[in-house]
Amino acid sequence: MGTSIELCIGNVSLSYSKNHMGIDYGFLFQEGDLFDRNMDPIAYGSYEEHPEEMGELDEAEELFARTLSRILPRLEILGFTLEAARAEYQAVVAEAVELDSYSELEEKKYEYLSFEEFCNLACRYPLSDLKSGYIEYETPDRDMLSQGRFAADIDEFDRIPWTDNSDSYWSETSFLSARVCILSAESMLRVFALNAANAEVEVTWAFGSIVHAGWVQREAFLPGAQQKQKVLIATEGVSDARIIRRSLDILRPDVADFFNFVDVNERHHFWGTGNLVKFAEGLLRIDVLNQVLFVFDNDAEGVDAYRKLEKLTLPGNMRAMLLPDLEDFREFATLGPEGVSVSDINGRAAAIECYLDLRLDQYPPPQVTWSNFKKDIGAWHGALDYKDSYSKHFYDQSDDLLRNGSYDVSKLLKLNDALIEQAGLLTP
Incomplete structure (x- = not known):
C-alpha cells in the first residue's frame, strides 16, 4: 500500500517514487505551470497492485505541466544535452557488457544498440499515438498484447540493457517506459525530443496525491530554478x-x-x-x-x-x-x-x-x-x-x-x- 509520484511525458513514465518525493523536478517548470486536473489512474503503476486506491484519484490533483518544447531550453542551460545523454547511455551499456562477461549463458551476451539505434527505437512512434489502456493479467497472450505495435520490434528491445523494471508493463506506454526509459529523466526527454511530433506533448509531475496522503508537505513542490x-x-x-x-x-x-x-x-x-x-x-x-x-x-x-x-x-x-x-x-x-x-x-x-x-x-x-x-x-x-x-x-x-x-x-x-x-x- 502507498502513494506514488511520477514524472511523465504523455503517459510514459520517466521517474517513479513511492511514499516519498524522490527527485525534485520543480526546476523543469515555472510559475504558471501549476494545474488541477483529473488524472488517468492507469498512469500510476501502484494502482496495478492496489486497484481499490483508484478512487482516490477521482478528485482533481495538483500537478506541474509543460510541453516538451518548452522544457528543452531549461535542460540545455543545465547541461542536459544530447551528448550528455549519449555519454550516459554508453556508461549503462558498458556496465551491462561487464555484467555479461560474468555470465556463462550465451543468450545473456548481447550486441547492444548503439546510441543512434536506441534513439531511433525510442522515437519510432509519436508518444501521443501510444495506447495506455490496461491489459488484464487473465488476457490470453497478455505480454504480446501489452507490447502492442512494439511486439514487432522485440528483437531490438532485447538489445537494450536490462533493468529491474524491464518486465513490468501492461500497455504500450508502460512497455516503452519499462524497456527504453533506462536513462535519467532529463536524458530521456532529450532523446524523445528527437521526434518532432513529440514537441507539444506535455511533461507532467503529478504530486497532489502524495501530498494528500501526507507523505510529503505541499511546500516541498516549488517551480523554478533552484x-x-x-x-x-x-x-x-x-x-x-x-x-x-x-x-x-x-x-x-x-x-x-x-x-x-x-x-x-x-x-x-x-x-x-x-x-x-x-x-x-x-x-x-x-x-x-x-x-x-x-x-x-x-x-x-x-x-x-x-x-x-x-x-x-x-x-x-x-x-x-x-x-x-x-x-x-x-x-x-x-x-x-x-x-x-x-x-x-x-x-x-x-x-x-x-x-x-x-x-x-x-x-x-x-x-x-x-x-x-x-x-x-x-x-x-x-x-x-x-x-x-x-x-x-x-x-x-x-x-x-x-x-x-x-x-x-x-x-x-x-x-x-x-x-x-x-x-x-x-x-x-
Missing part, C-alpha cells in the same frame, strides 16, 4: 545588466529565472572593465561556490579585460564571455582621424547598445567614433554615437512590441543565445 542552479551575471555597468535582464525576461522567458544580476536597479558596485576584473579576483580569493558569468562588451576595452580574466584560470563555476561577434558589425560606419569609413567593429566598438534596434528616424544612420588605441591588444576602441538614445528607445517599447512589433530584436536574440550557451557550460 538556488544552486542559478547563474549570477556580472557586467561592466548597470546599462548592460538592465538591457540583458529585460531582453531575457521578454525574449527568453523560459529560462529567465536561471539568471540573477548584480544591482540591476540600484547603484553598480563596479563600473568599468577594470573593476569587473577586480571583482572576479575577489571572488576567486574567497572561493565562492555560486555560478558566475562575467560579461564584457565586445569592444577593445572589453577584449583587453576579458584576456586578463582568462589568465586567472577560472574554476568550473565561473566563466567569462564577450558579447558575441555579429555579421551586422563587420561593415559598420565609423569616424576617425581620416574621416568616415566602413570598418569591422567586432572586438573594437560593439558595446551593449549596438545590439539594440539602431533605426531612429530623428538621428542619422548609426556610426561609431574611434577614441583611443589599446596597445595591449593592438586595436582602436570606439563608441556608438547617441548610444543613450538607442537605450531610451529600447526602454520605451512595451513588452508586446518587443515580442511581436517592428522593433528589431534579432541582435538581442543572438546575444541571449550566446549567454545561455555559456551559462550551460558552467559546472556547479
